[in-house]
Amino acid sequence: MKQQEFLNIVLPFRDKMYRLARRILVSTDEAEDAVQEVLLKLWKGxxxxxxYKNPEAFAMTMTKNYCLDRLKSKQAGHLKIVHSNYQSPHARLQDQVEANDGVRMVFEIMETLPEQQxxxxxxxxxxxxxxDEIAEILGMKPTAIRVALSRARKAVREALIKKYNYGVS
Structure with a gap:
């Protein structure tokens, strides 16, 4: 396989690999390093x-596994998951502030979920x-994915309701 063929296959989902790595790791630098390592492994193979039936799913699985291994390593004791802020250029300032707060709150709540969820x-x-793609990436059955997703969404929803009600049920 020539370099251009490889790039044509891999480049379309490189950003997805980065976003997943960013979700799991602490910083943009760590996520970029993880994606580079996975791309290097893909290039070598x-x-x-x-x-591979689905190179994208394979690359996403490799990214997930590399990031989890990185978190388990001793050097990574300082790593934790973070999220960049959401921005909408067309929103009014008040709407933009509310959207940023809401998105930030959702991502903060997501941080409290179990790793799989x-x-x-x-x-x-x-x-x-x-x-089906998630099942392939995570090595789970689609039914288990649906159950875990439902539980994760419910936990996020309940936490949001609690925060918006200021803890008053």
Missing amino acids: KERMSN KMIIQLRDVEQYEF
Whole structure:
């Protein structure tokens, strides 16, 4: 496989790999490093790339596994998940502030979810993957993905209601 063929296959989903890495790791630098490492591994195994039914799912799985391994490593004791702020150039200032607060609050709540639910909600609701693709990436059954996603959404919804009601039920 030539370099251009490889780039044509991999470049369309490189940003998704980065967003997943950013969701799992602490900083943009860590996420960029993770994506570079995964791309390097994919390049080294480029001859086997045609054997994969879904190269994107394979790359996303590699990214997830690399990031989780990175979190488990001793050097990564300082890593935690963060999110960049949402911005809408057309919103009024008040709307923009409210949207930023709401999005920030949702992502803060997502941080409290169990790791598996966090990845599922990221892949489904942020990255817009189909259930079968998520199942392939995470090595789970689509039914288990749906259950975990439902529980994650319910936890986020309940936490938002609690925050917006200032803890008053």
